[in-house]
Amino acid sequence: MKLTVxxxxxxxxxxxxxxxEIAKSIDxxxxxxxxxxxxxxxFLYTLKATGPEFGAGISHAVERAWLELHESGTYVRLLSGPQ
Known part of the structure; x- marks a missing residue:
């Protein structure tokens, strides 16, 4: 029996x-x-993801140099996308 989704x-x-993908769609x-x-x-409300999933995704995108996260955490910049 599977208890989690x-x-x-x-x-x-x-x-x-x-x-x-979401960031690319925003002006x-x-x-x-x-x-x-x-x-x-x-990400959180439409796709029903969680806060930890958001944090892990942002961290991964920054590590891969897909996004640049400002030190204040208030904005990102697109650097390159996934290949």
Missing amino acids: ERPFADPEAAARKLV AVQDGRIYIEKINAP
Whole structure:
């Protein structure tokens, strides 16, 4: 008997790819900035992901140099996407 449901974004790679996809769909403001809430809200509320999945996805995207996260945590910039 299976007691838990598989989480599509439990894998940081999958979460990072989805976050980059969301970020690409948003018009950037000054200097290519994309405010974090613009990618946070669709990921958490529309896709029903969790906060830890969001954090792991952002961290993975930064490690892979797909996104640049500002030290304040208020915005990201697209660097390159997943290949």
